[in-house]
Amino acid sequence: MTASRDFDLAEMSVRELNEFLHRELPELVDVSQGASIHDDDPLTRINVFNPNGGHSIAAGLDCAVEVEIHGHAGYFIAGMNKQARVTVHGNVGWSVAENMMSGEVRVKGHASESAAASMHGGLAVIEGDASSRCGISLKGGRVVVAGNVGHFSAFMAQAGTMIVCGDAGANLGDSLYEAVIYVGGKIHGLGADAREEPMETSDVEAVRSLLSEADVEGDPETFRRVASARSLYHWNADAHQEY
Amino acid sequence: MNAHPQQRHLEESASFDAGVLEYIRQATQCGLYEIRGMGAKRRLPTFDDLVFLTASASRYPLEGYREQCSSRTVLGTRFAERPIELEIPVTIAGMSFGSLSASAKDALGRAASEMGTSTTTGDGGMTPEERRSSKTLVYQCLPSRYGFNPDDLRQADAVEIVIGQGAKPGGGGMLLGQKVSPRVAGMRTLPEGIDQRSACRHPDWTGPDDLAIKIQELREITDWEIPVYVKMGATRVFDDVKLAVKAGADVVVIDGMQGGTAATQHIYIEHAGIPTLAALPQAVAALEEMDMLGEVGLIISGGIRTGADVAKALALGADAVSIGQAALIALGCNNRCHHDGNDWVDVDDDYGQLETAPGFCHHCHSGRCPVGIATQDPDLERRLLPEVAAAWVKNYLQVLAMEVTTMARACGKSDVHHLEREDLVALTVESAAMAGVPLAGTSWIPGAD
Numbered sequence A: 001m002t003a004s005r006d007f008d009l010a011e012m013s014v015r016e017l018n019e020f021l022h023r024e025l026p027e028l029v030d031v032s033q034g035a036s037i038h039d040d041d042p043l044t045r046i047n048v049f050n051p052n053g054g055h056s057i058a059a060g061l062d063c064a065v066e067v068e069i070h071g072h073a074g075y076f077i078a079g080m081n082k083q084a085r086v087t088v089h090g091n092v093g094w095s096v097a098e099n100m101m102s103g104e105v106r107v108k109g110h111a112s113e114s115a116a117a118s119m120h121g122g123l124a125v126i127e128g129d130a131s132s133r134c135g136i137s138l139k140g141g142r143v144v145v146a147g148n149v150g151h152f153s154a155f156m157a158q159a160g161t162m163i164v165c166g167d168a169g170a171n172l173g174d175s176l177y178e179a180v181i182y183v184g185g186k187i188h189g190l191g192a193d194a195r196e197e198p199m200e201t202s203d204v205e206a207v208r209s210l211l212s213e214a215d216v217e218g219d220p221e222t223f224r225r226v227a228s229a230r231s232l233y234h235w236n237a238d239a240h241q242e243y
Numbered sequence B: 001m002n003a004h005p006q007q008r009h010l011e012e013s014a015s016f017d018a019g020v021l022e023y024i025r026q027a028t029q030c031g032l033y034e035i036r037g038m039g040a041k042r043r044l045p046t047f048d049d050l051v052f053l054t055a056s057a058s059r060y061p062l063e064g065y066r067e068q069c070s071s072r073t074v075l076g077t078r079f080a081e082r083p084i085e086l087e088i089p090v091t092i093a094g095m096s097f098g099s100l101s102a103s104a105k106d107a108l109g110r111a112a113s114e115m116g117t118s119t120t121t122g123d124g125g126m127t128p129e130e131r132r133s134s135k136t137l138v139y140q141c142l143p144s145r146y147g148f149n150p151d152d153l154r155q156a157d158a159v160e161i162v163i164g165q166g167a168k169p170g171g172g173g174m175l176l177g178q179k180v181s182p183r184v185a186g187m188r189t190l191p192e193g194i195d196q197r198s199a200c201r202h203p204d205w206t207g208p209d210d211l212a213i214k215i216q217e218l219r220e221i222t223d224w225e226i227p228v229y230v231k232m233g234a235t236r237v238f239d240d241v242k243l244a245v246k247a248g249a250d251v252v253v254i255d256g257m258q259g260g261t262a263a264t265q266h267i268y269i270e271h272a273g274i275p276t277l278a279a280l281p282q283a284v285a286a287l288e289e290m291d292m293l294g295e296v297g298l299i300i301s302g303g304i305r306t307g308a309d310v311a312k313a314l315a316l317g318a319d320a321v322s323i324g325q326a327a328l329i330a331l332g333c334n335n336r337c338h339h340d341g342n343d344w345v346d347v348d349d350d351y352g353q354l355e356t357a358p359g360f361c362h363h364c365h366s367g368r369c370p371v372g373i374a375t376q377d378p379d380l381e382r383r384l385l386p387e388v389a390a391a392w393v394k395n396y397l398q399v400l401a402m403e404v405t406t407m408a409r410a411c412g413k414s415d416v417h418h419l420e421r422e423d424l425v426a427l428t429v430e431s432a433a434m435a436g437v438p439l440a441g442t443s444w445i446p447g448a449d
């Protein structure tokens, strides 16, 4: 059995919704298996209607629950998420899944700037396009964008994996650390210290596995690998800004 | 015929003095600008240029030792369900684990807790040691987001969004590879030993309109329980404070140009930002214009050293001050000796190896701190015993608190927060203009209408 509960943001505030998700929901869900602590009918799904571009919806969750947001939403959706699977049936504003630690965030439409910024773990899937700075400051986890990403994506990305099935804008992977980017389409330019590297068998397998996990189509054999040349790891005064 | 050497008139150039000659010589040899720690060394207008008009016939003092004078300080009452309540108006500024040793962070936490005040994390996240030792801990949200996570956010007593700091406003940060130990690297998700850059812009928002939404997100994640501070380096203070208040800050922290750092370019330290004395009245004016004085808390930092500085900052309108370098000096920074638990041990030679000397050191960036404060080297870190150093810092905070209450009583105030601008005059024309108080012996406030 799966129990769900509906919330209508035309009738209540984001603050009231989030307070329920933080304070009451963990009491109603067994975080390990989705079995209810209190009854036989576990609460495993939350439906949010009329998001109307609201910000910070489902931010700060720490609970194994599915949250379905039906419509377009604003900034910081599912920010700092842990454990939850949040799906937005629409587009989102800036910084969806920022600082996510674990769980999954899926955007059925497009995402604005800084999607998955500073994410530490979990899986972020953008089924449409993501704007500039997608995966900026990435610290772990997996980001899969079915469409294109804008300029300066994966800027200063430290760890984790990012897959872009479409094209990547200019300055991709600028000042990269240890994160790895795979691009299926055209790369409009690499940023400082980012370089294209040969695709090994292990890379093809990594792309295949991640596309499958994200349920996104693509031919892993056609992807290219971008990683750090590590020439900025130790600061060089003689570079004269020629990065 | 040549003049006898003792009769020569040697005139140093005012433009190219010994310091400038050395700067150019260094540049020619290294091809690299200077990176160093601590704050501005140049002479600036400071709180020393103000004095109090204590009570006399026209004002009635309180008895210095026996009559109560409250120093209780409450911050973050605007939106937060749990404002910060402190016993004294002196807080410990954000300093990272990474730039400081875990022992130094631990000692600061212990001392602050004993005195009923707060400490602040820094770039690199929250360590278990500092959470344990700090009764009230402010958690910084910096552009790098190193180690930033929701679990630590939820166990923080306040969150501080750092836009900039006084030593390097607009400059971002750096931690040189020698301090990026395995533990530091792990907390920051970076390879060990690399020169680590802290971004100068936040990754998930840019302008002040976005900041308002970011603040809202942090409030949502913490269920509106804890205050949100916004910290900025002092540059365009009047406008910046108004923007931070409009964005929804509970507390604004302004860090003047004397504020310290563990490592940045000398050019930022000495040539960017405005002095703390000039910044504070601008921040107060911004709050006054928005009718937010008292509703939005104001913390001032950057070169606060003495109880007199604290009292003058409160009189000019701050709710509290924050100390960084002074707290490090209380821990033993620039001491000739460290204490091994039994005795003092001379470390003059270690300063010498850094080509400096006790009293002149600003080598926090090197990772070779002779007294175990700004280091990640286990052998050096052992030179700082948290329980011993905590007692020193606690004593220092106690002196600051005693001096503030003493001055407040002499001004006839039963609460340090009752100190007011009217209690101050300036000794120089420039400090009168900056502070907006009369030049001593006159009623003239330069620049006032």
Ligand code: SF4
Pocket (backbone or CB within 6 Å): B037, B038, B328, B332, B333, B334, B335, B361, B362, B363, B364, B365, B368, B369, B370, B371, B372, B373, B374
């Ligand atoms: S003594 Fe240590 S803390 Fe003080 S300036 Fe030198 S290196 Fe920095």
